[in-house]
Amino acid sequence: MSEIYDIGYRHYDGPRLGRHHTVLALGVHSLRGVFGLGRPARSKIMPFSLAAIMMFPVVVSIATMAMIQQRVGDYSGYAVVMQAVVAIFLASQAPTVVAPDLRHRVLPLYLSRPVTITEYVGAKVAAMTVALFLLVAVPLTVMFVGDLLVDMPGPPPTGEYLGAVTMAAVLAVLLSTVGLALAALTPRRGLGVASVITVYLLSTGAAPMIYAALYESGYRSAGAWGWLINPFWLVDAAQVWLFGSTAHIPDGAYPGGPAPILIVLALIAAAMAVLSARYRKAASQ
């Protein structure tokens, strides 16, 4: 039996660490949760298979560079090309970050500790952001390392690679705040998955339709704004303005100027406001 040696209750007089420790611990805990680490094997299937799919273009790209000395696809367009996979990752994993604590009312156990709502939400957003960033930036980096090792003719596209990694970070913040805000509106995981994927599909479907409708009716410059409904094209438009890369859309061009990046910032702010309102309400229950 386990209770042969009853040494009685022992008090704890060791160190009690501060806020950054708890927030970091919560962030790492949530990040592990996104990838299903420390969870049953079935929780790992989805995130790791999607991460593996993200590597396919990298493998193809390195192979063609090595064999026929040609680049297929570019760094700046990687996120747009792979957007469906990134979106599925967001839809399937964002609810696992927020839903269980809301559904099983675990929040009071955090809030009765030194953790505040802001820190809690901040740690969750940070975890999802890091996960999405890794999902996009790791393949980009592997591709770039491959590029350097193959030693293609001409200077290496370092600028484009760094721009793409920067935009991967921007995309990760945008997707994680909006995705978590959508997922946190319902305590049910399934509904969270459905709502995130629905919003993505609508935005993807609507963008070319709006563009075409406006273009056909003669509002050519207005049509360009239609592309910005989709978050991946929105961030791509910001990349075009910030880093001078080419636009990765089927047709037409983006509206120029700082508008896309301002829209990104406004969306992030709005999503954070929704998240904090949602959690303030949950906390007072």
Place this chain on the structure above:
Amino acid sequence: MHILAIEGLTKRFPTVTALDRLTVTVGPGVTGLVGANGAGKSTLIKILLGLLPVSEGRAAVLGLDAFTQSAEIRRLVGYMPEHECLPPDVSATELVVHLARMSGLPRTAARERAADVLRHVGLAEERYRPIGGYSTGMKQRVKLAQAIVHDPKLIFLDEPTNGLDPRGRDEMLTLIRRIGTEFGISVLVTSHLLGELERVCDHVIVIDSGRLLRSSAITEFTQATETITVEVEEGADALAGRLAELGQTVTPHGRMLLVKVRGPETYDAVRDATADLDLCLIRLEQGRNRIEDVFRGEAAHV
């Protein structure tokens, strides 16, 4: 030092007043907070944790102001909510380790403390299995374990015996008593059942509709109402008559007689009366009146 000092605390929700100018102090030890459902017990705990704003009044927990120093307070207290609050897909060990870290314990210390407290609350091998498969009693133990894992100075237990069967209730109450005495952690425990609190509490506070009805030490209740229960095989009426003649206060209670203890002479009177009447005494028991009875009596007098 007062563990809790509450002064004129008022909390109004849009439709109800949950706390109405509540003023009360609590000392170390195990304190029971009793009231019907909706009396304001859970609201009071949430306010003391700094989770709910108040409308008026002041409160101090462990000498710290509940409104300006709530982060400090939450470092030193533990909380066991009334409702279910456990994620089903993690094990008790994982959850308690994680929550210990949320209280600021380093990783290794969190592991050791979690193993310790889970053993103290009586969870053995099952602590490695997902919580989803636990019985209500085991879940309540996990909730209690997470409340004490960071070795707090004070814990708030909101209806810890809710949903437990009589045996589980007994075990939970014994555990609470041990936490208050052996572990040296002050406890504020709520219940809507007075009877179960008298076993574990040093002090009882009764609130109703957010107002203080009574706050007193358990000994006050029991001293004031000490009785002995006498049971004889037959002839209880004769015995009651004889005891009354001897100047004792006797109340019949079914087959038994409750005799108010005036002093050692009461025991002598019972002995002499049964001997004189040649009755067969089958029970002579020191009965403490239940707190519930005291309140029932008080309510009857109002």
